[in-house]
Amino acid sequence: xxxxxxxxxxxxxxxxxxxxxxxxxNDRPKQIRxxxxxxxxxxxxxxxxxxxxxxxxxxxxxxxPHPVSWFFKVVSEDLKVKTxxxxxxxxxxxxxxxxxxxxxxxxxxxxxxFGRTLGQHDFVQQxxxxxxxxxxxxxxxxxxxxxxxxxxxxxxxxxxxxGLLVVILLI
Amino acid sequence: MLxxxxxxxxxxxxxxxxxxxxxxxxQMGKEEYAQFASLVGFIIVLIxxxxxxxxxxxxxxxxxxxxx
Numbered sequence: 001x002x003x004x005x006x007x008x009x010x011x012x013x014x015x016x017x018x019x020x021x022x023x024x025x026n027d028r029p030k031q032i033r034x035x036x037x038x039x040x041x042x043x044x045x046x047x048x049x050x051x052x053x054x055x056x057x058x059x060x061x062x063x064x065p066h067p068v069s070w071f072f073k074v075v076s077e078d079l080k081v082k083t084x085x086x087x088x089x090x091x092x093x094x095x096x097x098x099x100x101x102x103x104x105x106x107x108x109x110x111x112x113x114f115g116r117t118l119g120q121h122d123f124v125q126q127x128x129x130x131x132x133x134x135x136x137x138x139x140x141x142x143x144x145x146x147x148x149x150x151x152x153x154x155x156x157x158x159x160x161x162x163g164l165l166v167v168i169l170l171i
Numbered sequence: 172m173l174x175x176x177x178x179x180x181x182x183x184x185x186x187x188x189x190x191x192x193x194x195x196x197x198q199m200g201k202e203e204y205a206q207f208a209s210l211v212g213f214i215i216v217l218i219x220x221x222x223x224x225x226x227x228x229x230x231x232x233x234x235x236x237x238x239x
Contacts, residue, residue, distance in 0.1 A: 154199045161192050168184040169215065 011163040018159015022152040027102035029144040034068040043130045054079045071097045090115035110136045
């Protein structure tokens, strides 16, 4: 009796690990898309509303779904209360924010380099930098979709099968 | 050893699961991992039956070489 309960626990644990990895693979393209729309909203805020970064980030955070909106909200709040430069705050918040999302190192680097250009140029240059970041994100999005398509199913079945193998070995 | 058939079923189960892992990995284009998984399955089964094999060899030795 105890043996079967243990086997069931082990099997469900490895299956869960597989599903969790697959969820991470599925979340990555979704969050890259959210990041892209965030940059587009930021572009509109800067070019047409001519809002300062604090307001622009706050408006972006209001219009986006959860994980990505936190980042812009915290940046906006930090800019209000702290005296550090924009890039310092941006970088610190990226580091704090990254464990919460399924995004990879490449997106982090793209976002970090975009933060270095933010607020340093006139409208035309700023728009060019936003477009550059969007192009990079588009490339990452394609790669992430490719990964999702290829590996998410495999990871799920591998988790289950590994559990089954271990159960058979231990019985 | 012959009286206990459960080890046969266990080995058959390992074989089926390893074959499925092999097929999935191969389908997804990870040939080298598929080979590795098969190798690991084979080694596990070998460890299971190594006592039986050594028994068998001792028997053969004692029958044909009049020793041990």
